[in-house]
Amino acid sequence: MRRKTTFLFSILLCTFLCNAQYLKRDNMFYPHLDVIVANYHNCYFKFPDSVEDLIRFTEYFLKTYSNDNATKSNLEINILPYLKKNKKRISIEEEKEYTYTMRMEGDTLVYVPPGFWPFSPCENSFFIGERPNDYYHYYEKLRVPRCYSSNNRIIFFPDKVYQDFEKGIRLTQQKYIDISNGSIPYKYYIYENDTVPIFSMLEYNFGKPLRYYCSDERIVSQSPFYINLEVFLKKFCKKHQCKQILFMLPDYNLSDNNQL
Structure with a gap:
């Protein structure tokens, strides 16, 4: 039986589902990729330095947490194969104000944390x-x-x-x-x-x-x-x-x- 491991992400995950901004949505798996990028940052307080880091984290996330069949299916069928196939062609940039950009030719994902919510x-x-x-x-x-x-x-x-x-x-x-003395500790x-x-x-x-x-x-x-x-x-x-x-x-x- 898969161990129950929902406590961490039940608190952290919901913050990010509606807070990403995209330059393009040509690929339908970008919203789920956004969730993975956000959760990576939530665990490490930084964005992935490489596609390999993101792949490794996604595989661990899938193995341990995902109970959402739609998300799990999309990660396994679309996101992981896409990242693995194109990891040498994808460029990653972390810009000012915590803007995180992944680019591959015409496909661009920009993740912008909302201004009212600091990540750190x-x-x-x-x-x-x-x-x-x-x-x-x-x-x-x-x-x-x-x-x-x-x-x-x-x-x-x-x-x-x-x-x-x-x-x-x-x-x-x-x-x-x-x-005991009534002071604020x-x-x-x-x-x-x-x-x-x-x-x-x-x-x-x-x-x-x-x-x-x-x-x-x-x-x-x-x-x-x-x-x-x-x-x-x-x-x-x-x-x-x-x-x-x-x-x-x-x-x-x-x-x-x-x-x-």
């Missing part, structure tokens, strides 16, 4: 100070952990693994975040009457100190939360044979001013 977790400042619903929506699309192998390739796990990860984070928060901003936590993308590499993904700065904190968070992450990586995890949390490192 490092662009969260775009939302800080704005309506809480917008900021929480941003967090929701990035909260699922990305796990990578020793050769820096994404690993797709069954739903239960992602759920166990979230449960482990939640238990560590409950045990080691002190809210994370960095935040104020919007009208709402106190909104500031989320940060964190990076853990097996056996190494926890870091902020965007600044590449080590989290220097004596907080028991971060100390025990690293213990949990090390056990998780060892159990599931992953080298690196990217995940988003409220920023509990209050060494600086906690209100932004």
Whole structure:
């Protein structure tokens, strides 16, 4: 029986289905190719550097995730054969403002992320100070952990693994975040009457100190939360044979001013 692995893409995939712009639609499989390009970026926070990268990712995606028969059929029958047959003739360009272009003679696919939605977790400042619903929506699309192998390739796990990860984070928060004195334990901003936590993308590499993904700065904190968070992450990586995890949390490192 194929393992159930819908948790990651049930959160991430729906963002991209209506957000691509095309120069040409001469080939009917472009909308599905767009989904694959978007999901590649959602996993790596960059576009494929080569057609080979996109082929490899598409094959892994098909093997692991696709429950949509129309998408699966189109990927297998049209997209993969097209990419494999023409990979030496397809040129790839990544232009300003995250525009990603694939060209082969008269066929051109241009993928343009919508201007109101940044792809990178490092662009969260775009939302800080704005309506809480917008900021929480941003967090929701990035909260699922990305796990990578020793050769820096994404690993797709069954739903239960992602759920166990979230449960482990939640238990560590409950045990080691002190809210007994009524203070706010994370960095935040104020919007009208709402106190909104500031989320940060964190990076853990097996056996190494926890870091902020965007600044590449080590989290220097004596907080028991971060100390025990690293213990949990090390056990998780060892159990599931992953080298690196990217995940988003409220920023509990209050060494600086906690209100932004």
